[in-house]
Amino acid sequence: MITPVIEVTEETVLNCDDLLKQVHAIGKDVLAENAADVDRDARFPAEAMAALAQAKLLSAYVPAEYGGMGLNILQIAKICEALGQYCGSSAMIYAMHCIQVACVVHHAQDSAYFRQYLRRLVEEQRLMASATTEIGTGGDLTSSICAVEMEMDAFTLTKKAPVISYGEYADDILVTCRRSADAQASDQVQVLVRRGEYQAEPLSTWDTMGFRGTCSSGFTLTAIGAADQVLPTPFSEILSQTMHPYSHIVWGALWSGIAADAVNRARAFVRAEARKTPGETPICAIRLAEVDQVLQEMRHNVLCLTREYQDLLNAGCPDLFHGFGFSIRTNNLKVSCSQRIVQIVGGALLICGISGYRNDSKFSLSRHLRDSYGAALMVNNDRITKLNATMLMAHKEGF
Numbered sequence: 001m002i003t004p005v006i007e008v009t010e011e012t013v014l015n016c017d018d019l020l021k022q023v024h025a026i027g028k029d030v031l032a033e034n035a036a037d038v039d040r041d042a043r044f045p046a047e048a049m050a051a052l053a054q055a056k057l058l059s060a061y062v063p064a065e066y067g068g069m070g071l072n073i074l075q076i077a078k079i080c081e082a083l084g085q086y087c088g089s090s091a092m093i094y095a096m097h098c099i100q101v102a103c104v105v106h107h108a109q110d111s112a113y114f115r116q117y118l119r120r121l122v123e124e125q126r127l128m129a130s131a132t133t134e135i136g137t138g139g140d141l142t143s144s145i146c147a148v149e150m151e152m153d154a155f156t157l158t159k160k161a162p163v164i165s166y167g168e169y170a171d172d173i174l175v176t177c178r179r180s181a182d183a184q185a186s187d188q189v190q191v192l193v194r195r196g197e198y199q200a201e202p203l204s205t206w207d208t209m210g211f212r213g214t215c216s217s218g219f220t221l222t223a224i225g226a227a228d229q230v231l232p233t234p235f236s237e238i239l240s241q242t243m244h245p246y247s248h249i250v251w252g253a254l255w256s257g258i259a260a261d262a263v264n265r266a267r268a269f270v271r272a273e274a275r276k277t278p279g280e281t282p283i284c285a286i287r288l289a290e291v292d293q294v295l296q297e298m299r300h301n302v303l304c305l306t307r308e309y310q311d312l313l314n315a316g317c318p319d320l321f322h323g324f325g326f327s328i329r330t331n332n333l334k335v336s337c338s339q340r341i342v343q344i345v346g347g348a349l350l351i352c353g354i355s356g357y358r359n360d361s362k363f364s365l366s367r368h369l370r371d372s373y374g375a376a377l378m379v380n381n382d383r384i385t386k387l388n389a390t391m392l393m394a395h396k397e398g399f
């Protein structure tokens with residue numbers, strides 16, 4: 001059973017404006033200041049995450065009754081987009097954390113353990129990571145090799161996870177695994193493992209093209225814990241009702257933020273060019289109009305699906321997620337946003353020319369371009385498109 005979240009009202013949207021100003025201030029003063037350094041050294045953006053925790057933004061999606069801000073997905077998406085304008089890695093970490101929080105908020109409030117956990121998350125601003133990808137199943141979220149093994153009221157699990165973003169820095173990790181040693185690969189649960197109760201043996205490092213600050217190294221996770229750390233809802237439901245739509249919305253939002261910053265840099269470049277030849281519109285201004293149009297489409301797509309998702313949540317009816325239609329549209333959003341970000345940043349690069357190509361210029365788009373290529377790989381677009389092709393063959397709805 002999905003727990004209904006706060007309904008969107010004019011008031012909640014207006015209240016978010018002040019918060020967004022605060023987010024932009026953190027973005028400008030902290031994220032932007034450290035972005036180049038975080039990217040160059042592939043280091044965890046500790047300053048950014050500390051500033052977000054200090055502003056209590058790590059519990060932004062936790063309902064107010066537990067002490068959180070009780071924001072809705074539209075507002076979280078706006079925060080992710082704002083952060084994306086200053087540092088893609090920090091925004092990605094924040095977005096991934098929010099996805100995990102949403103899994104608990106939507107699917108575990110029936111459990112006394114998780115209600116207490118949400119209070120602790122608010123108080124301690126705990127950072128949550130995710131281990132879904134597994135050696136042997138790759139980006140297929142719907143099957144696991146690893147299994148949770150229960151003995152009395154305690155569990156053990158071991159998972160070979162090739163990519164766990166900020167795994168070394170998280171307080172808790174939500175791990176997907178089979179319900180038991182004899183369960184089918186698709187009979188999965190999500191388990192909360194807490195720092196101090198798991199060991200992480202390094203499997204691989206994270207020296208990548210983009211999203212370098214996410215520090216998404218691989219680990220063999222070995223964890224112990226109590227039975228009530230297993231989320232009470234089957235993972236298949238958590239995936240369709242929360243992890244799948246929530247991920248693609250917040251990712252699309254933060255990618256829009258990265259793209260928006262690229263367009264801003266391009267705009268600043270065009271203005272500087274225009275000042276050199278007063279009265280004449282520089283040729284690159286045409287390209288600026290083009291990328292701005294694609295950015296608007298990208299933002300509208302994110303907003304449209306976010307509204308649809310919020311409506312489904314408001315309805316509080318899990319059955320509404322069963323049709324293929326919403327799932328197909330969610331996948332379309334992901335694939336389209338991951339393509340548009342490359343198109344927009346590439347277009348901005350054409351505008352800024354060599355100034356955008358340089359690493360030591362205020363118009364540099366190197367980090368934006370490298371980050372943008374990661375979008376198609378985060379659950380590979382081919383995997384998603386193949387899934388949509390299969391669903392479309394069975395889907396009977398008109399839209």
Ligand SMILES: Cc1cc2nc3c(=O)[nH]c(=O)nc-3n(C[C@H](O)[C@H](O)[C@H](O)COP(=O)(O)OP(=O)(O)OC[C@H]3O[C@@H](n4cnc5c(N)ncnc54)[C@H](O)[C@@H]3O)c2cc1C
Nearest residue numbers: 130131132133138139163164165211378379380382383386
């Ligand atoms: C910046 C970043 C951060 C990440 N953070 C995390 C994290 O915190 N936790 C986590 O668990 N994961 C994380 N991931 C992993 C990510 O979400 C993907 O699941 C993972 O990158 C998939 O790895 P892969 O490309 O090797 O494997 P696959 O998705 O298996 O793809 C490999 C190749 O096989 C093809 N392929 C395989 N199966 C199919 C199929 N059924 N249909 C069509 N094509 C198929 C793909 O198209 C692709 O060409 C992160 C990835 C990135 C880029």
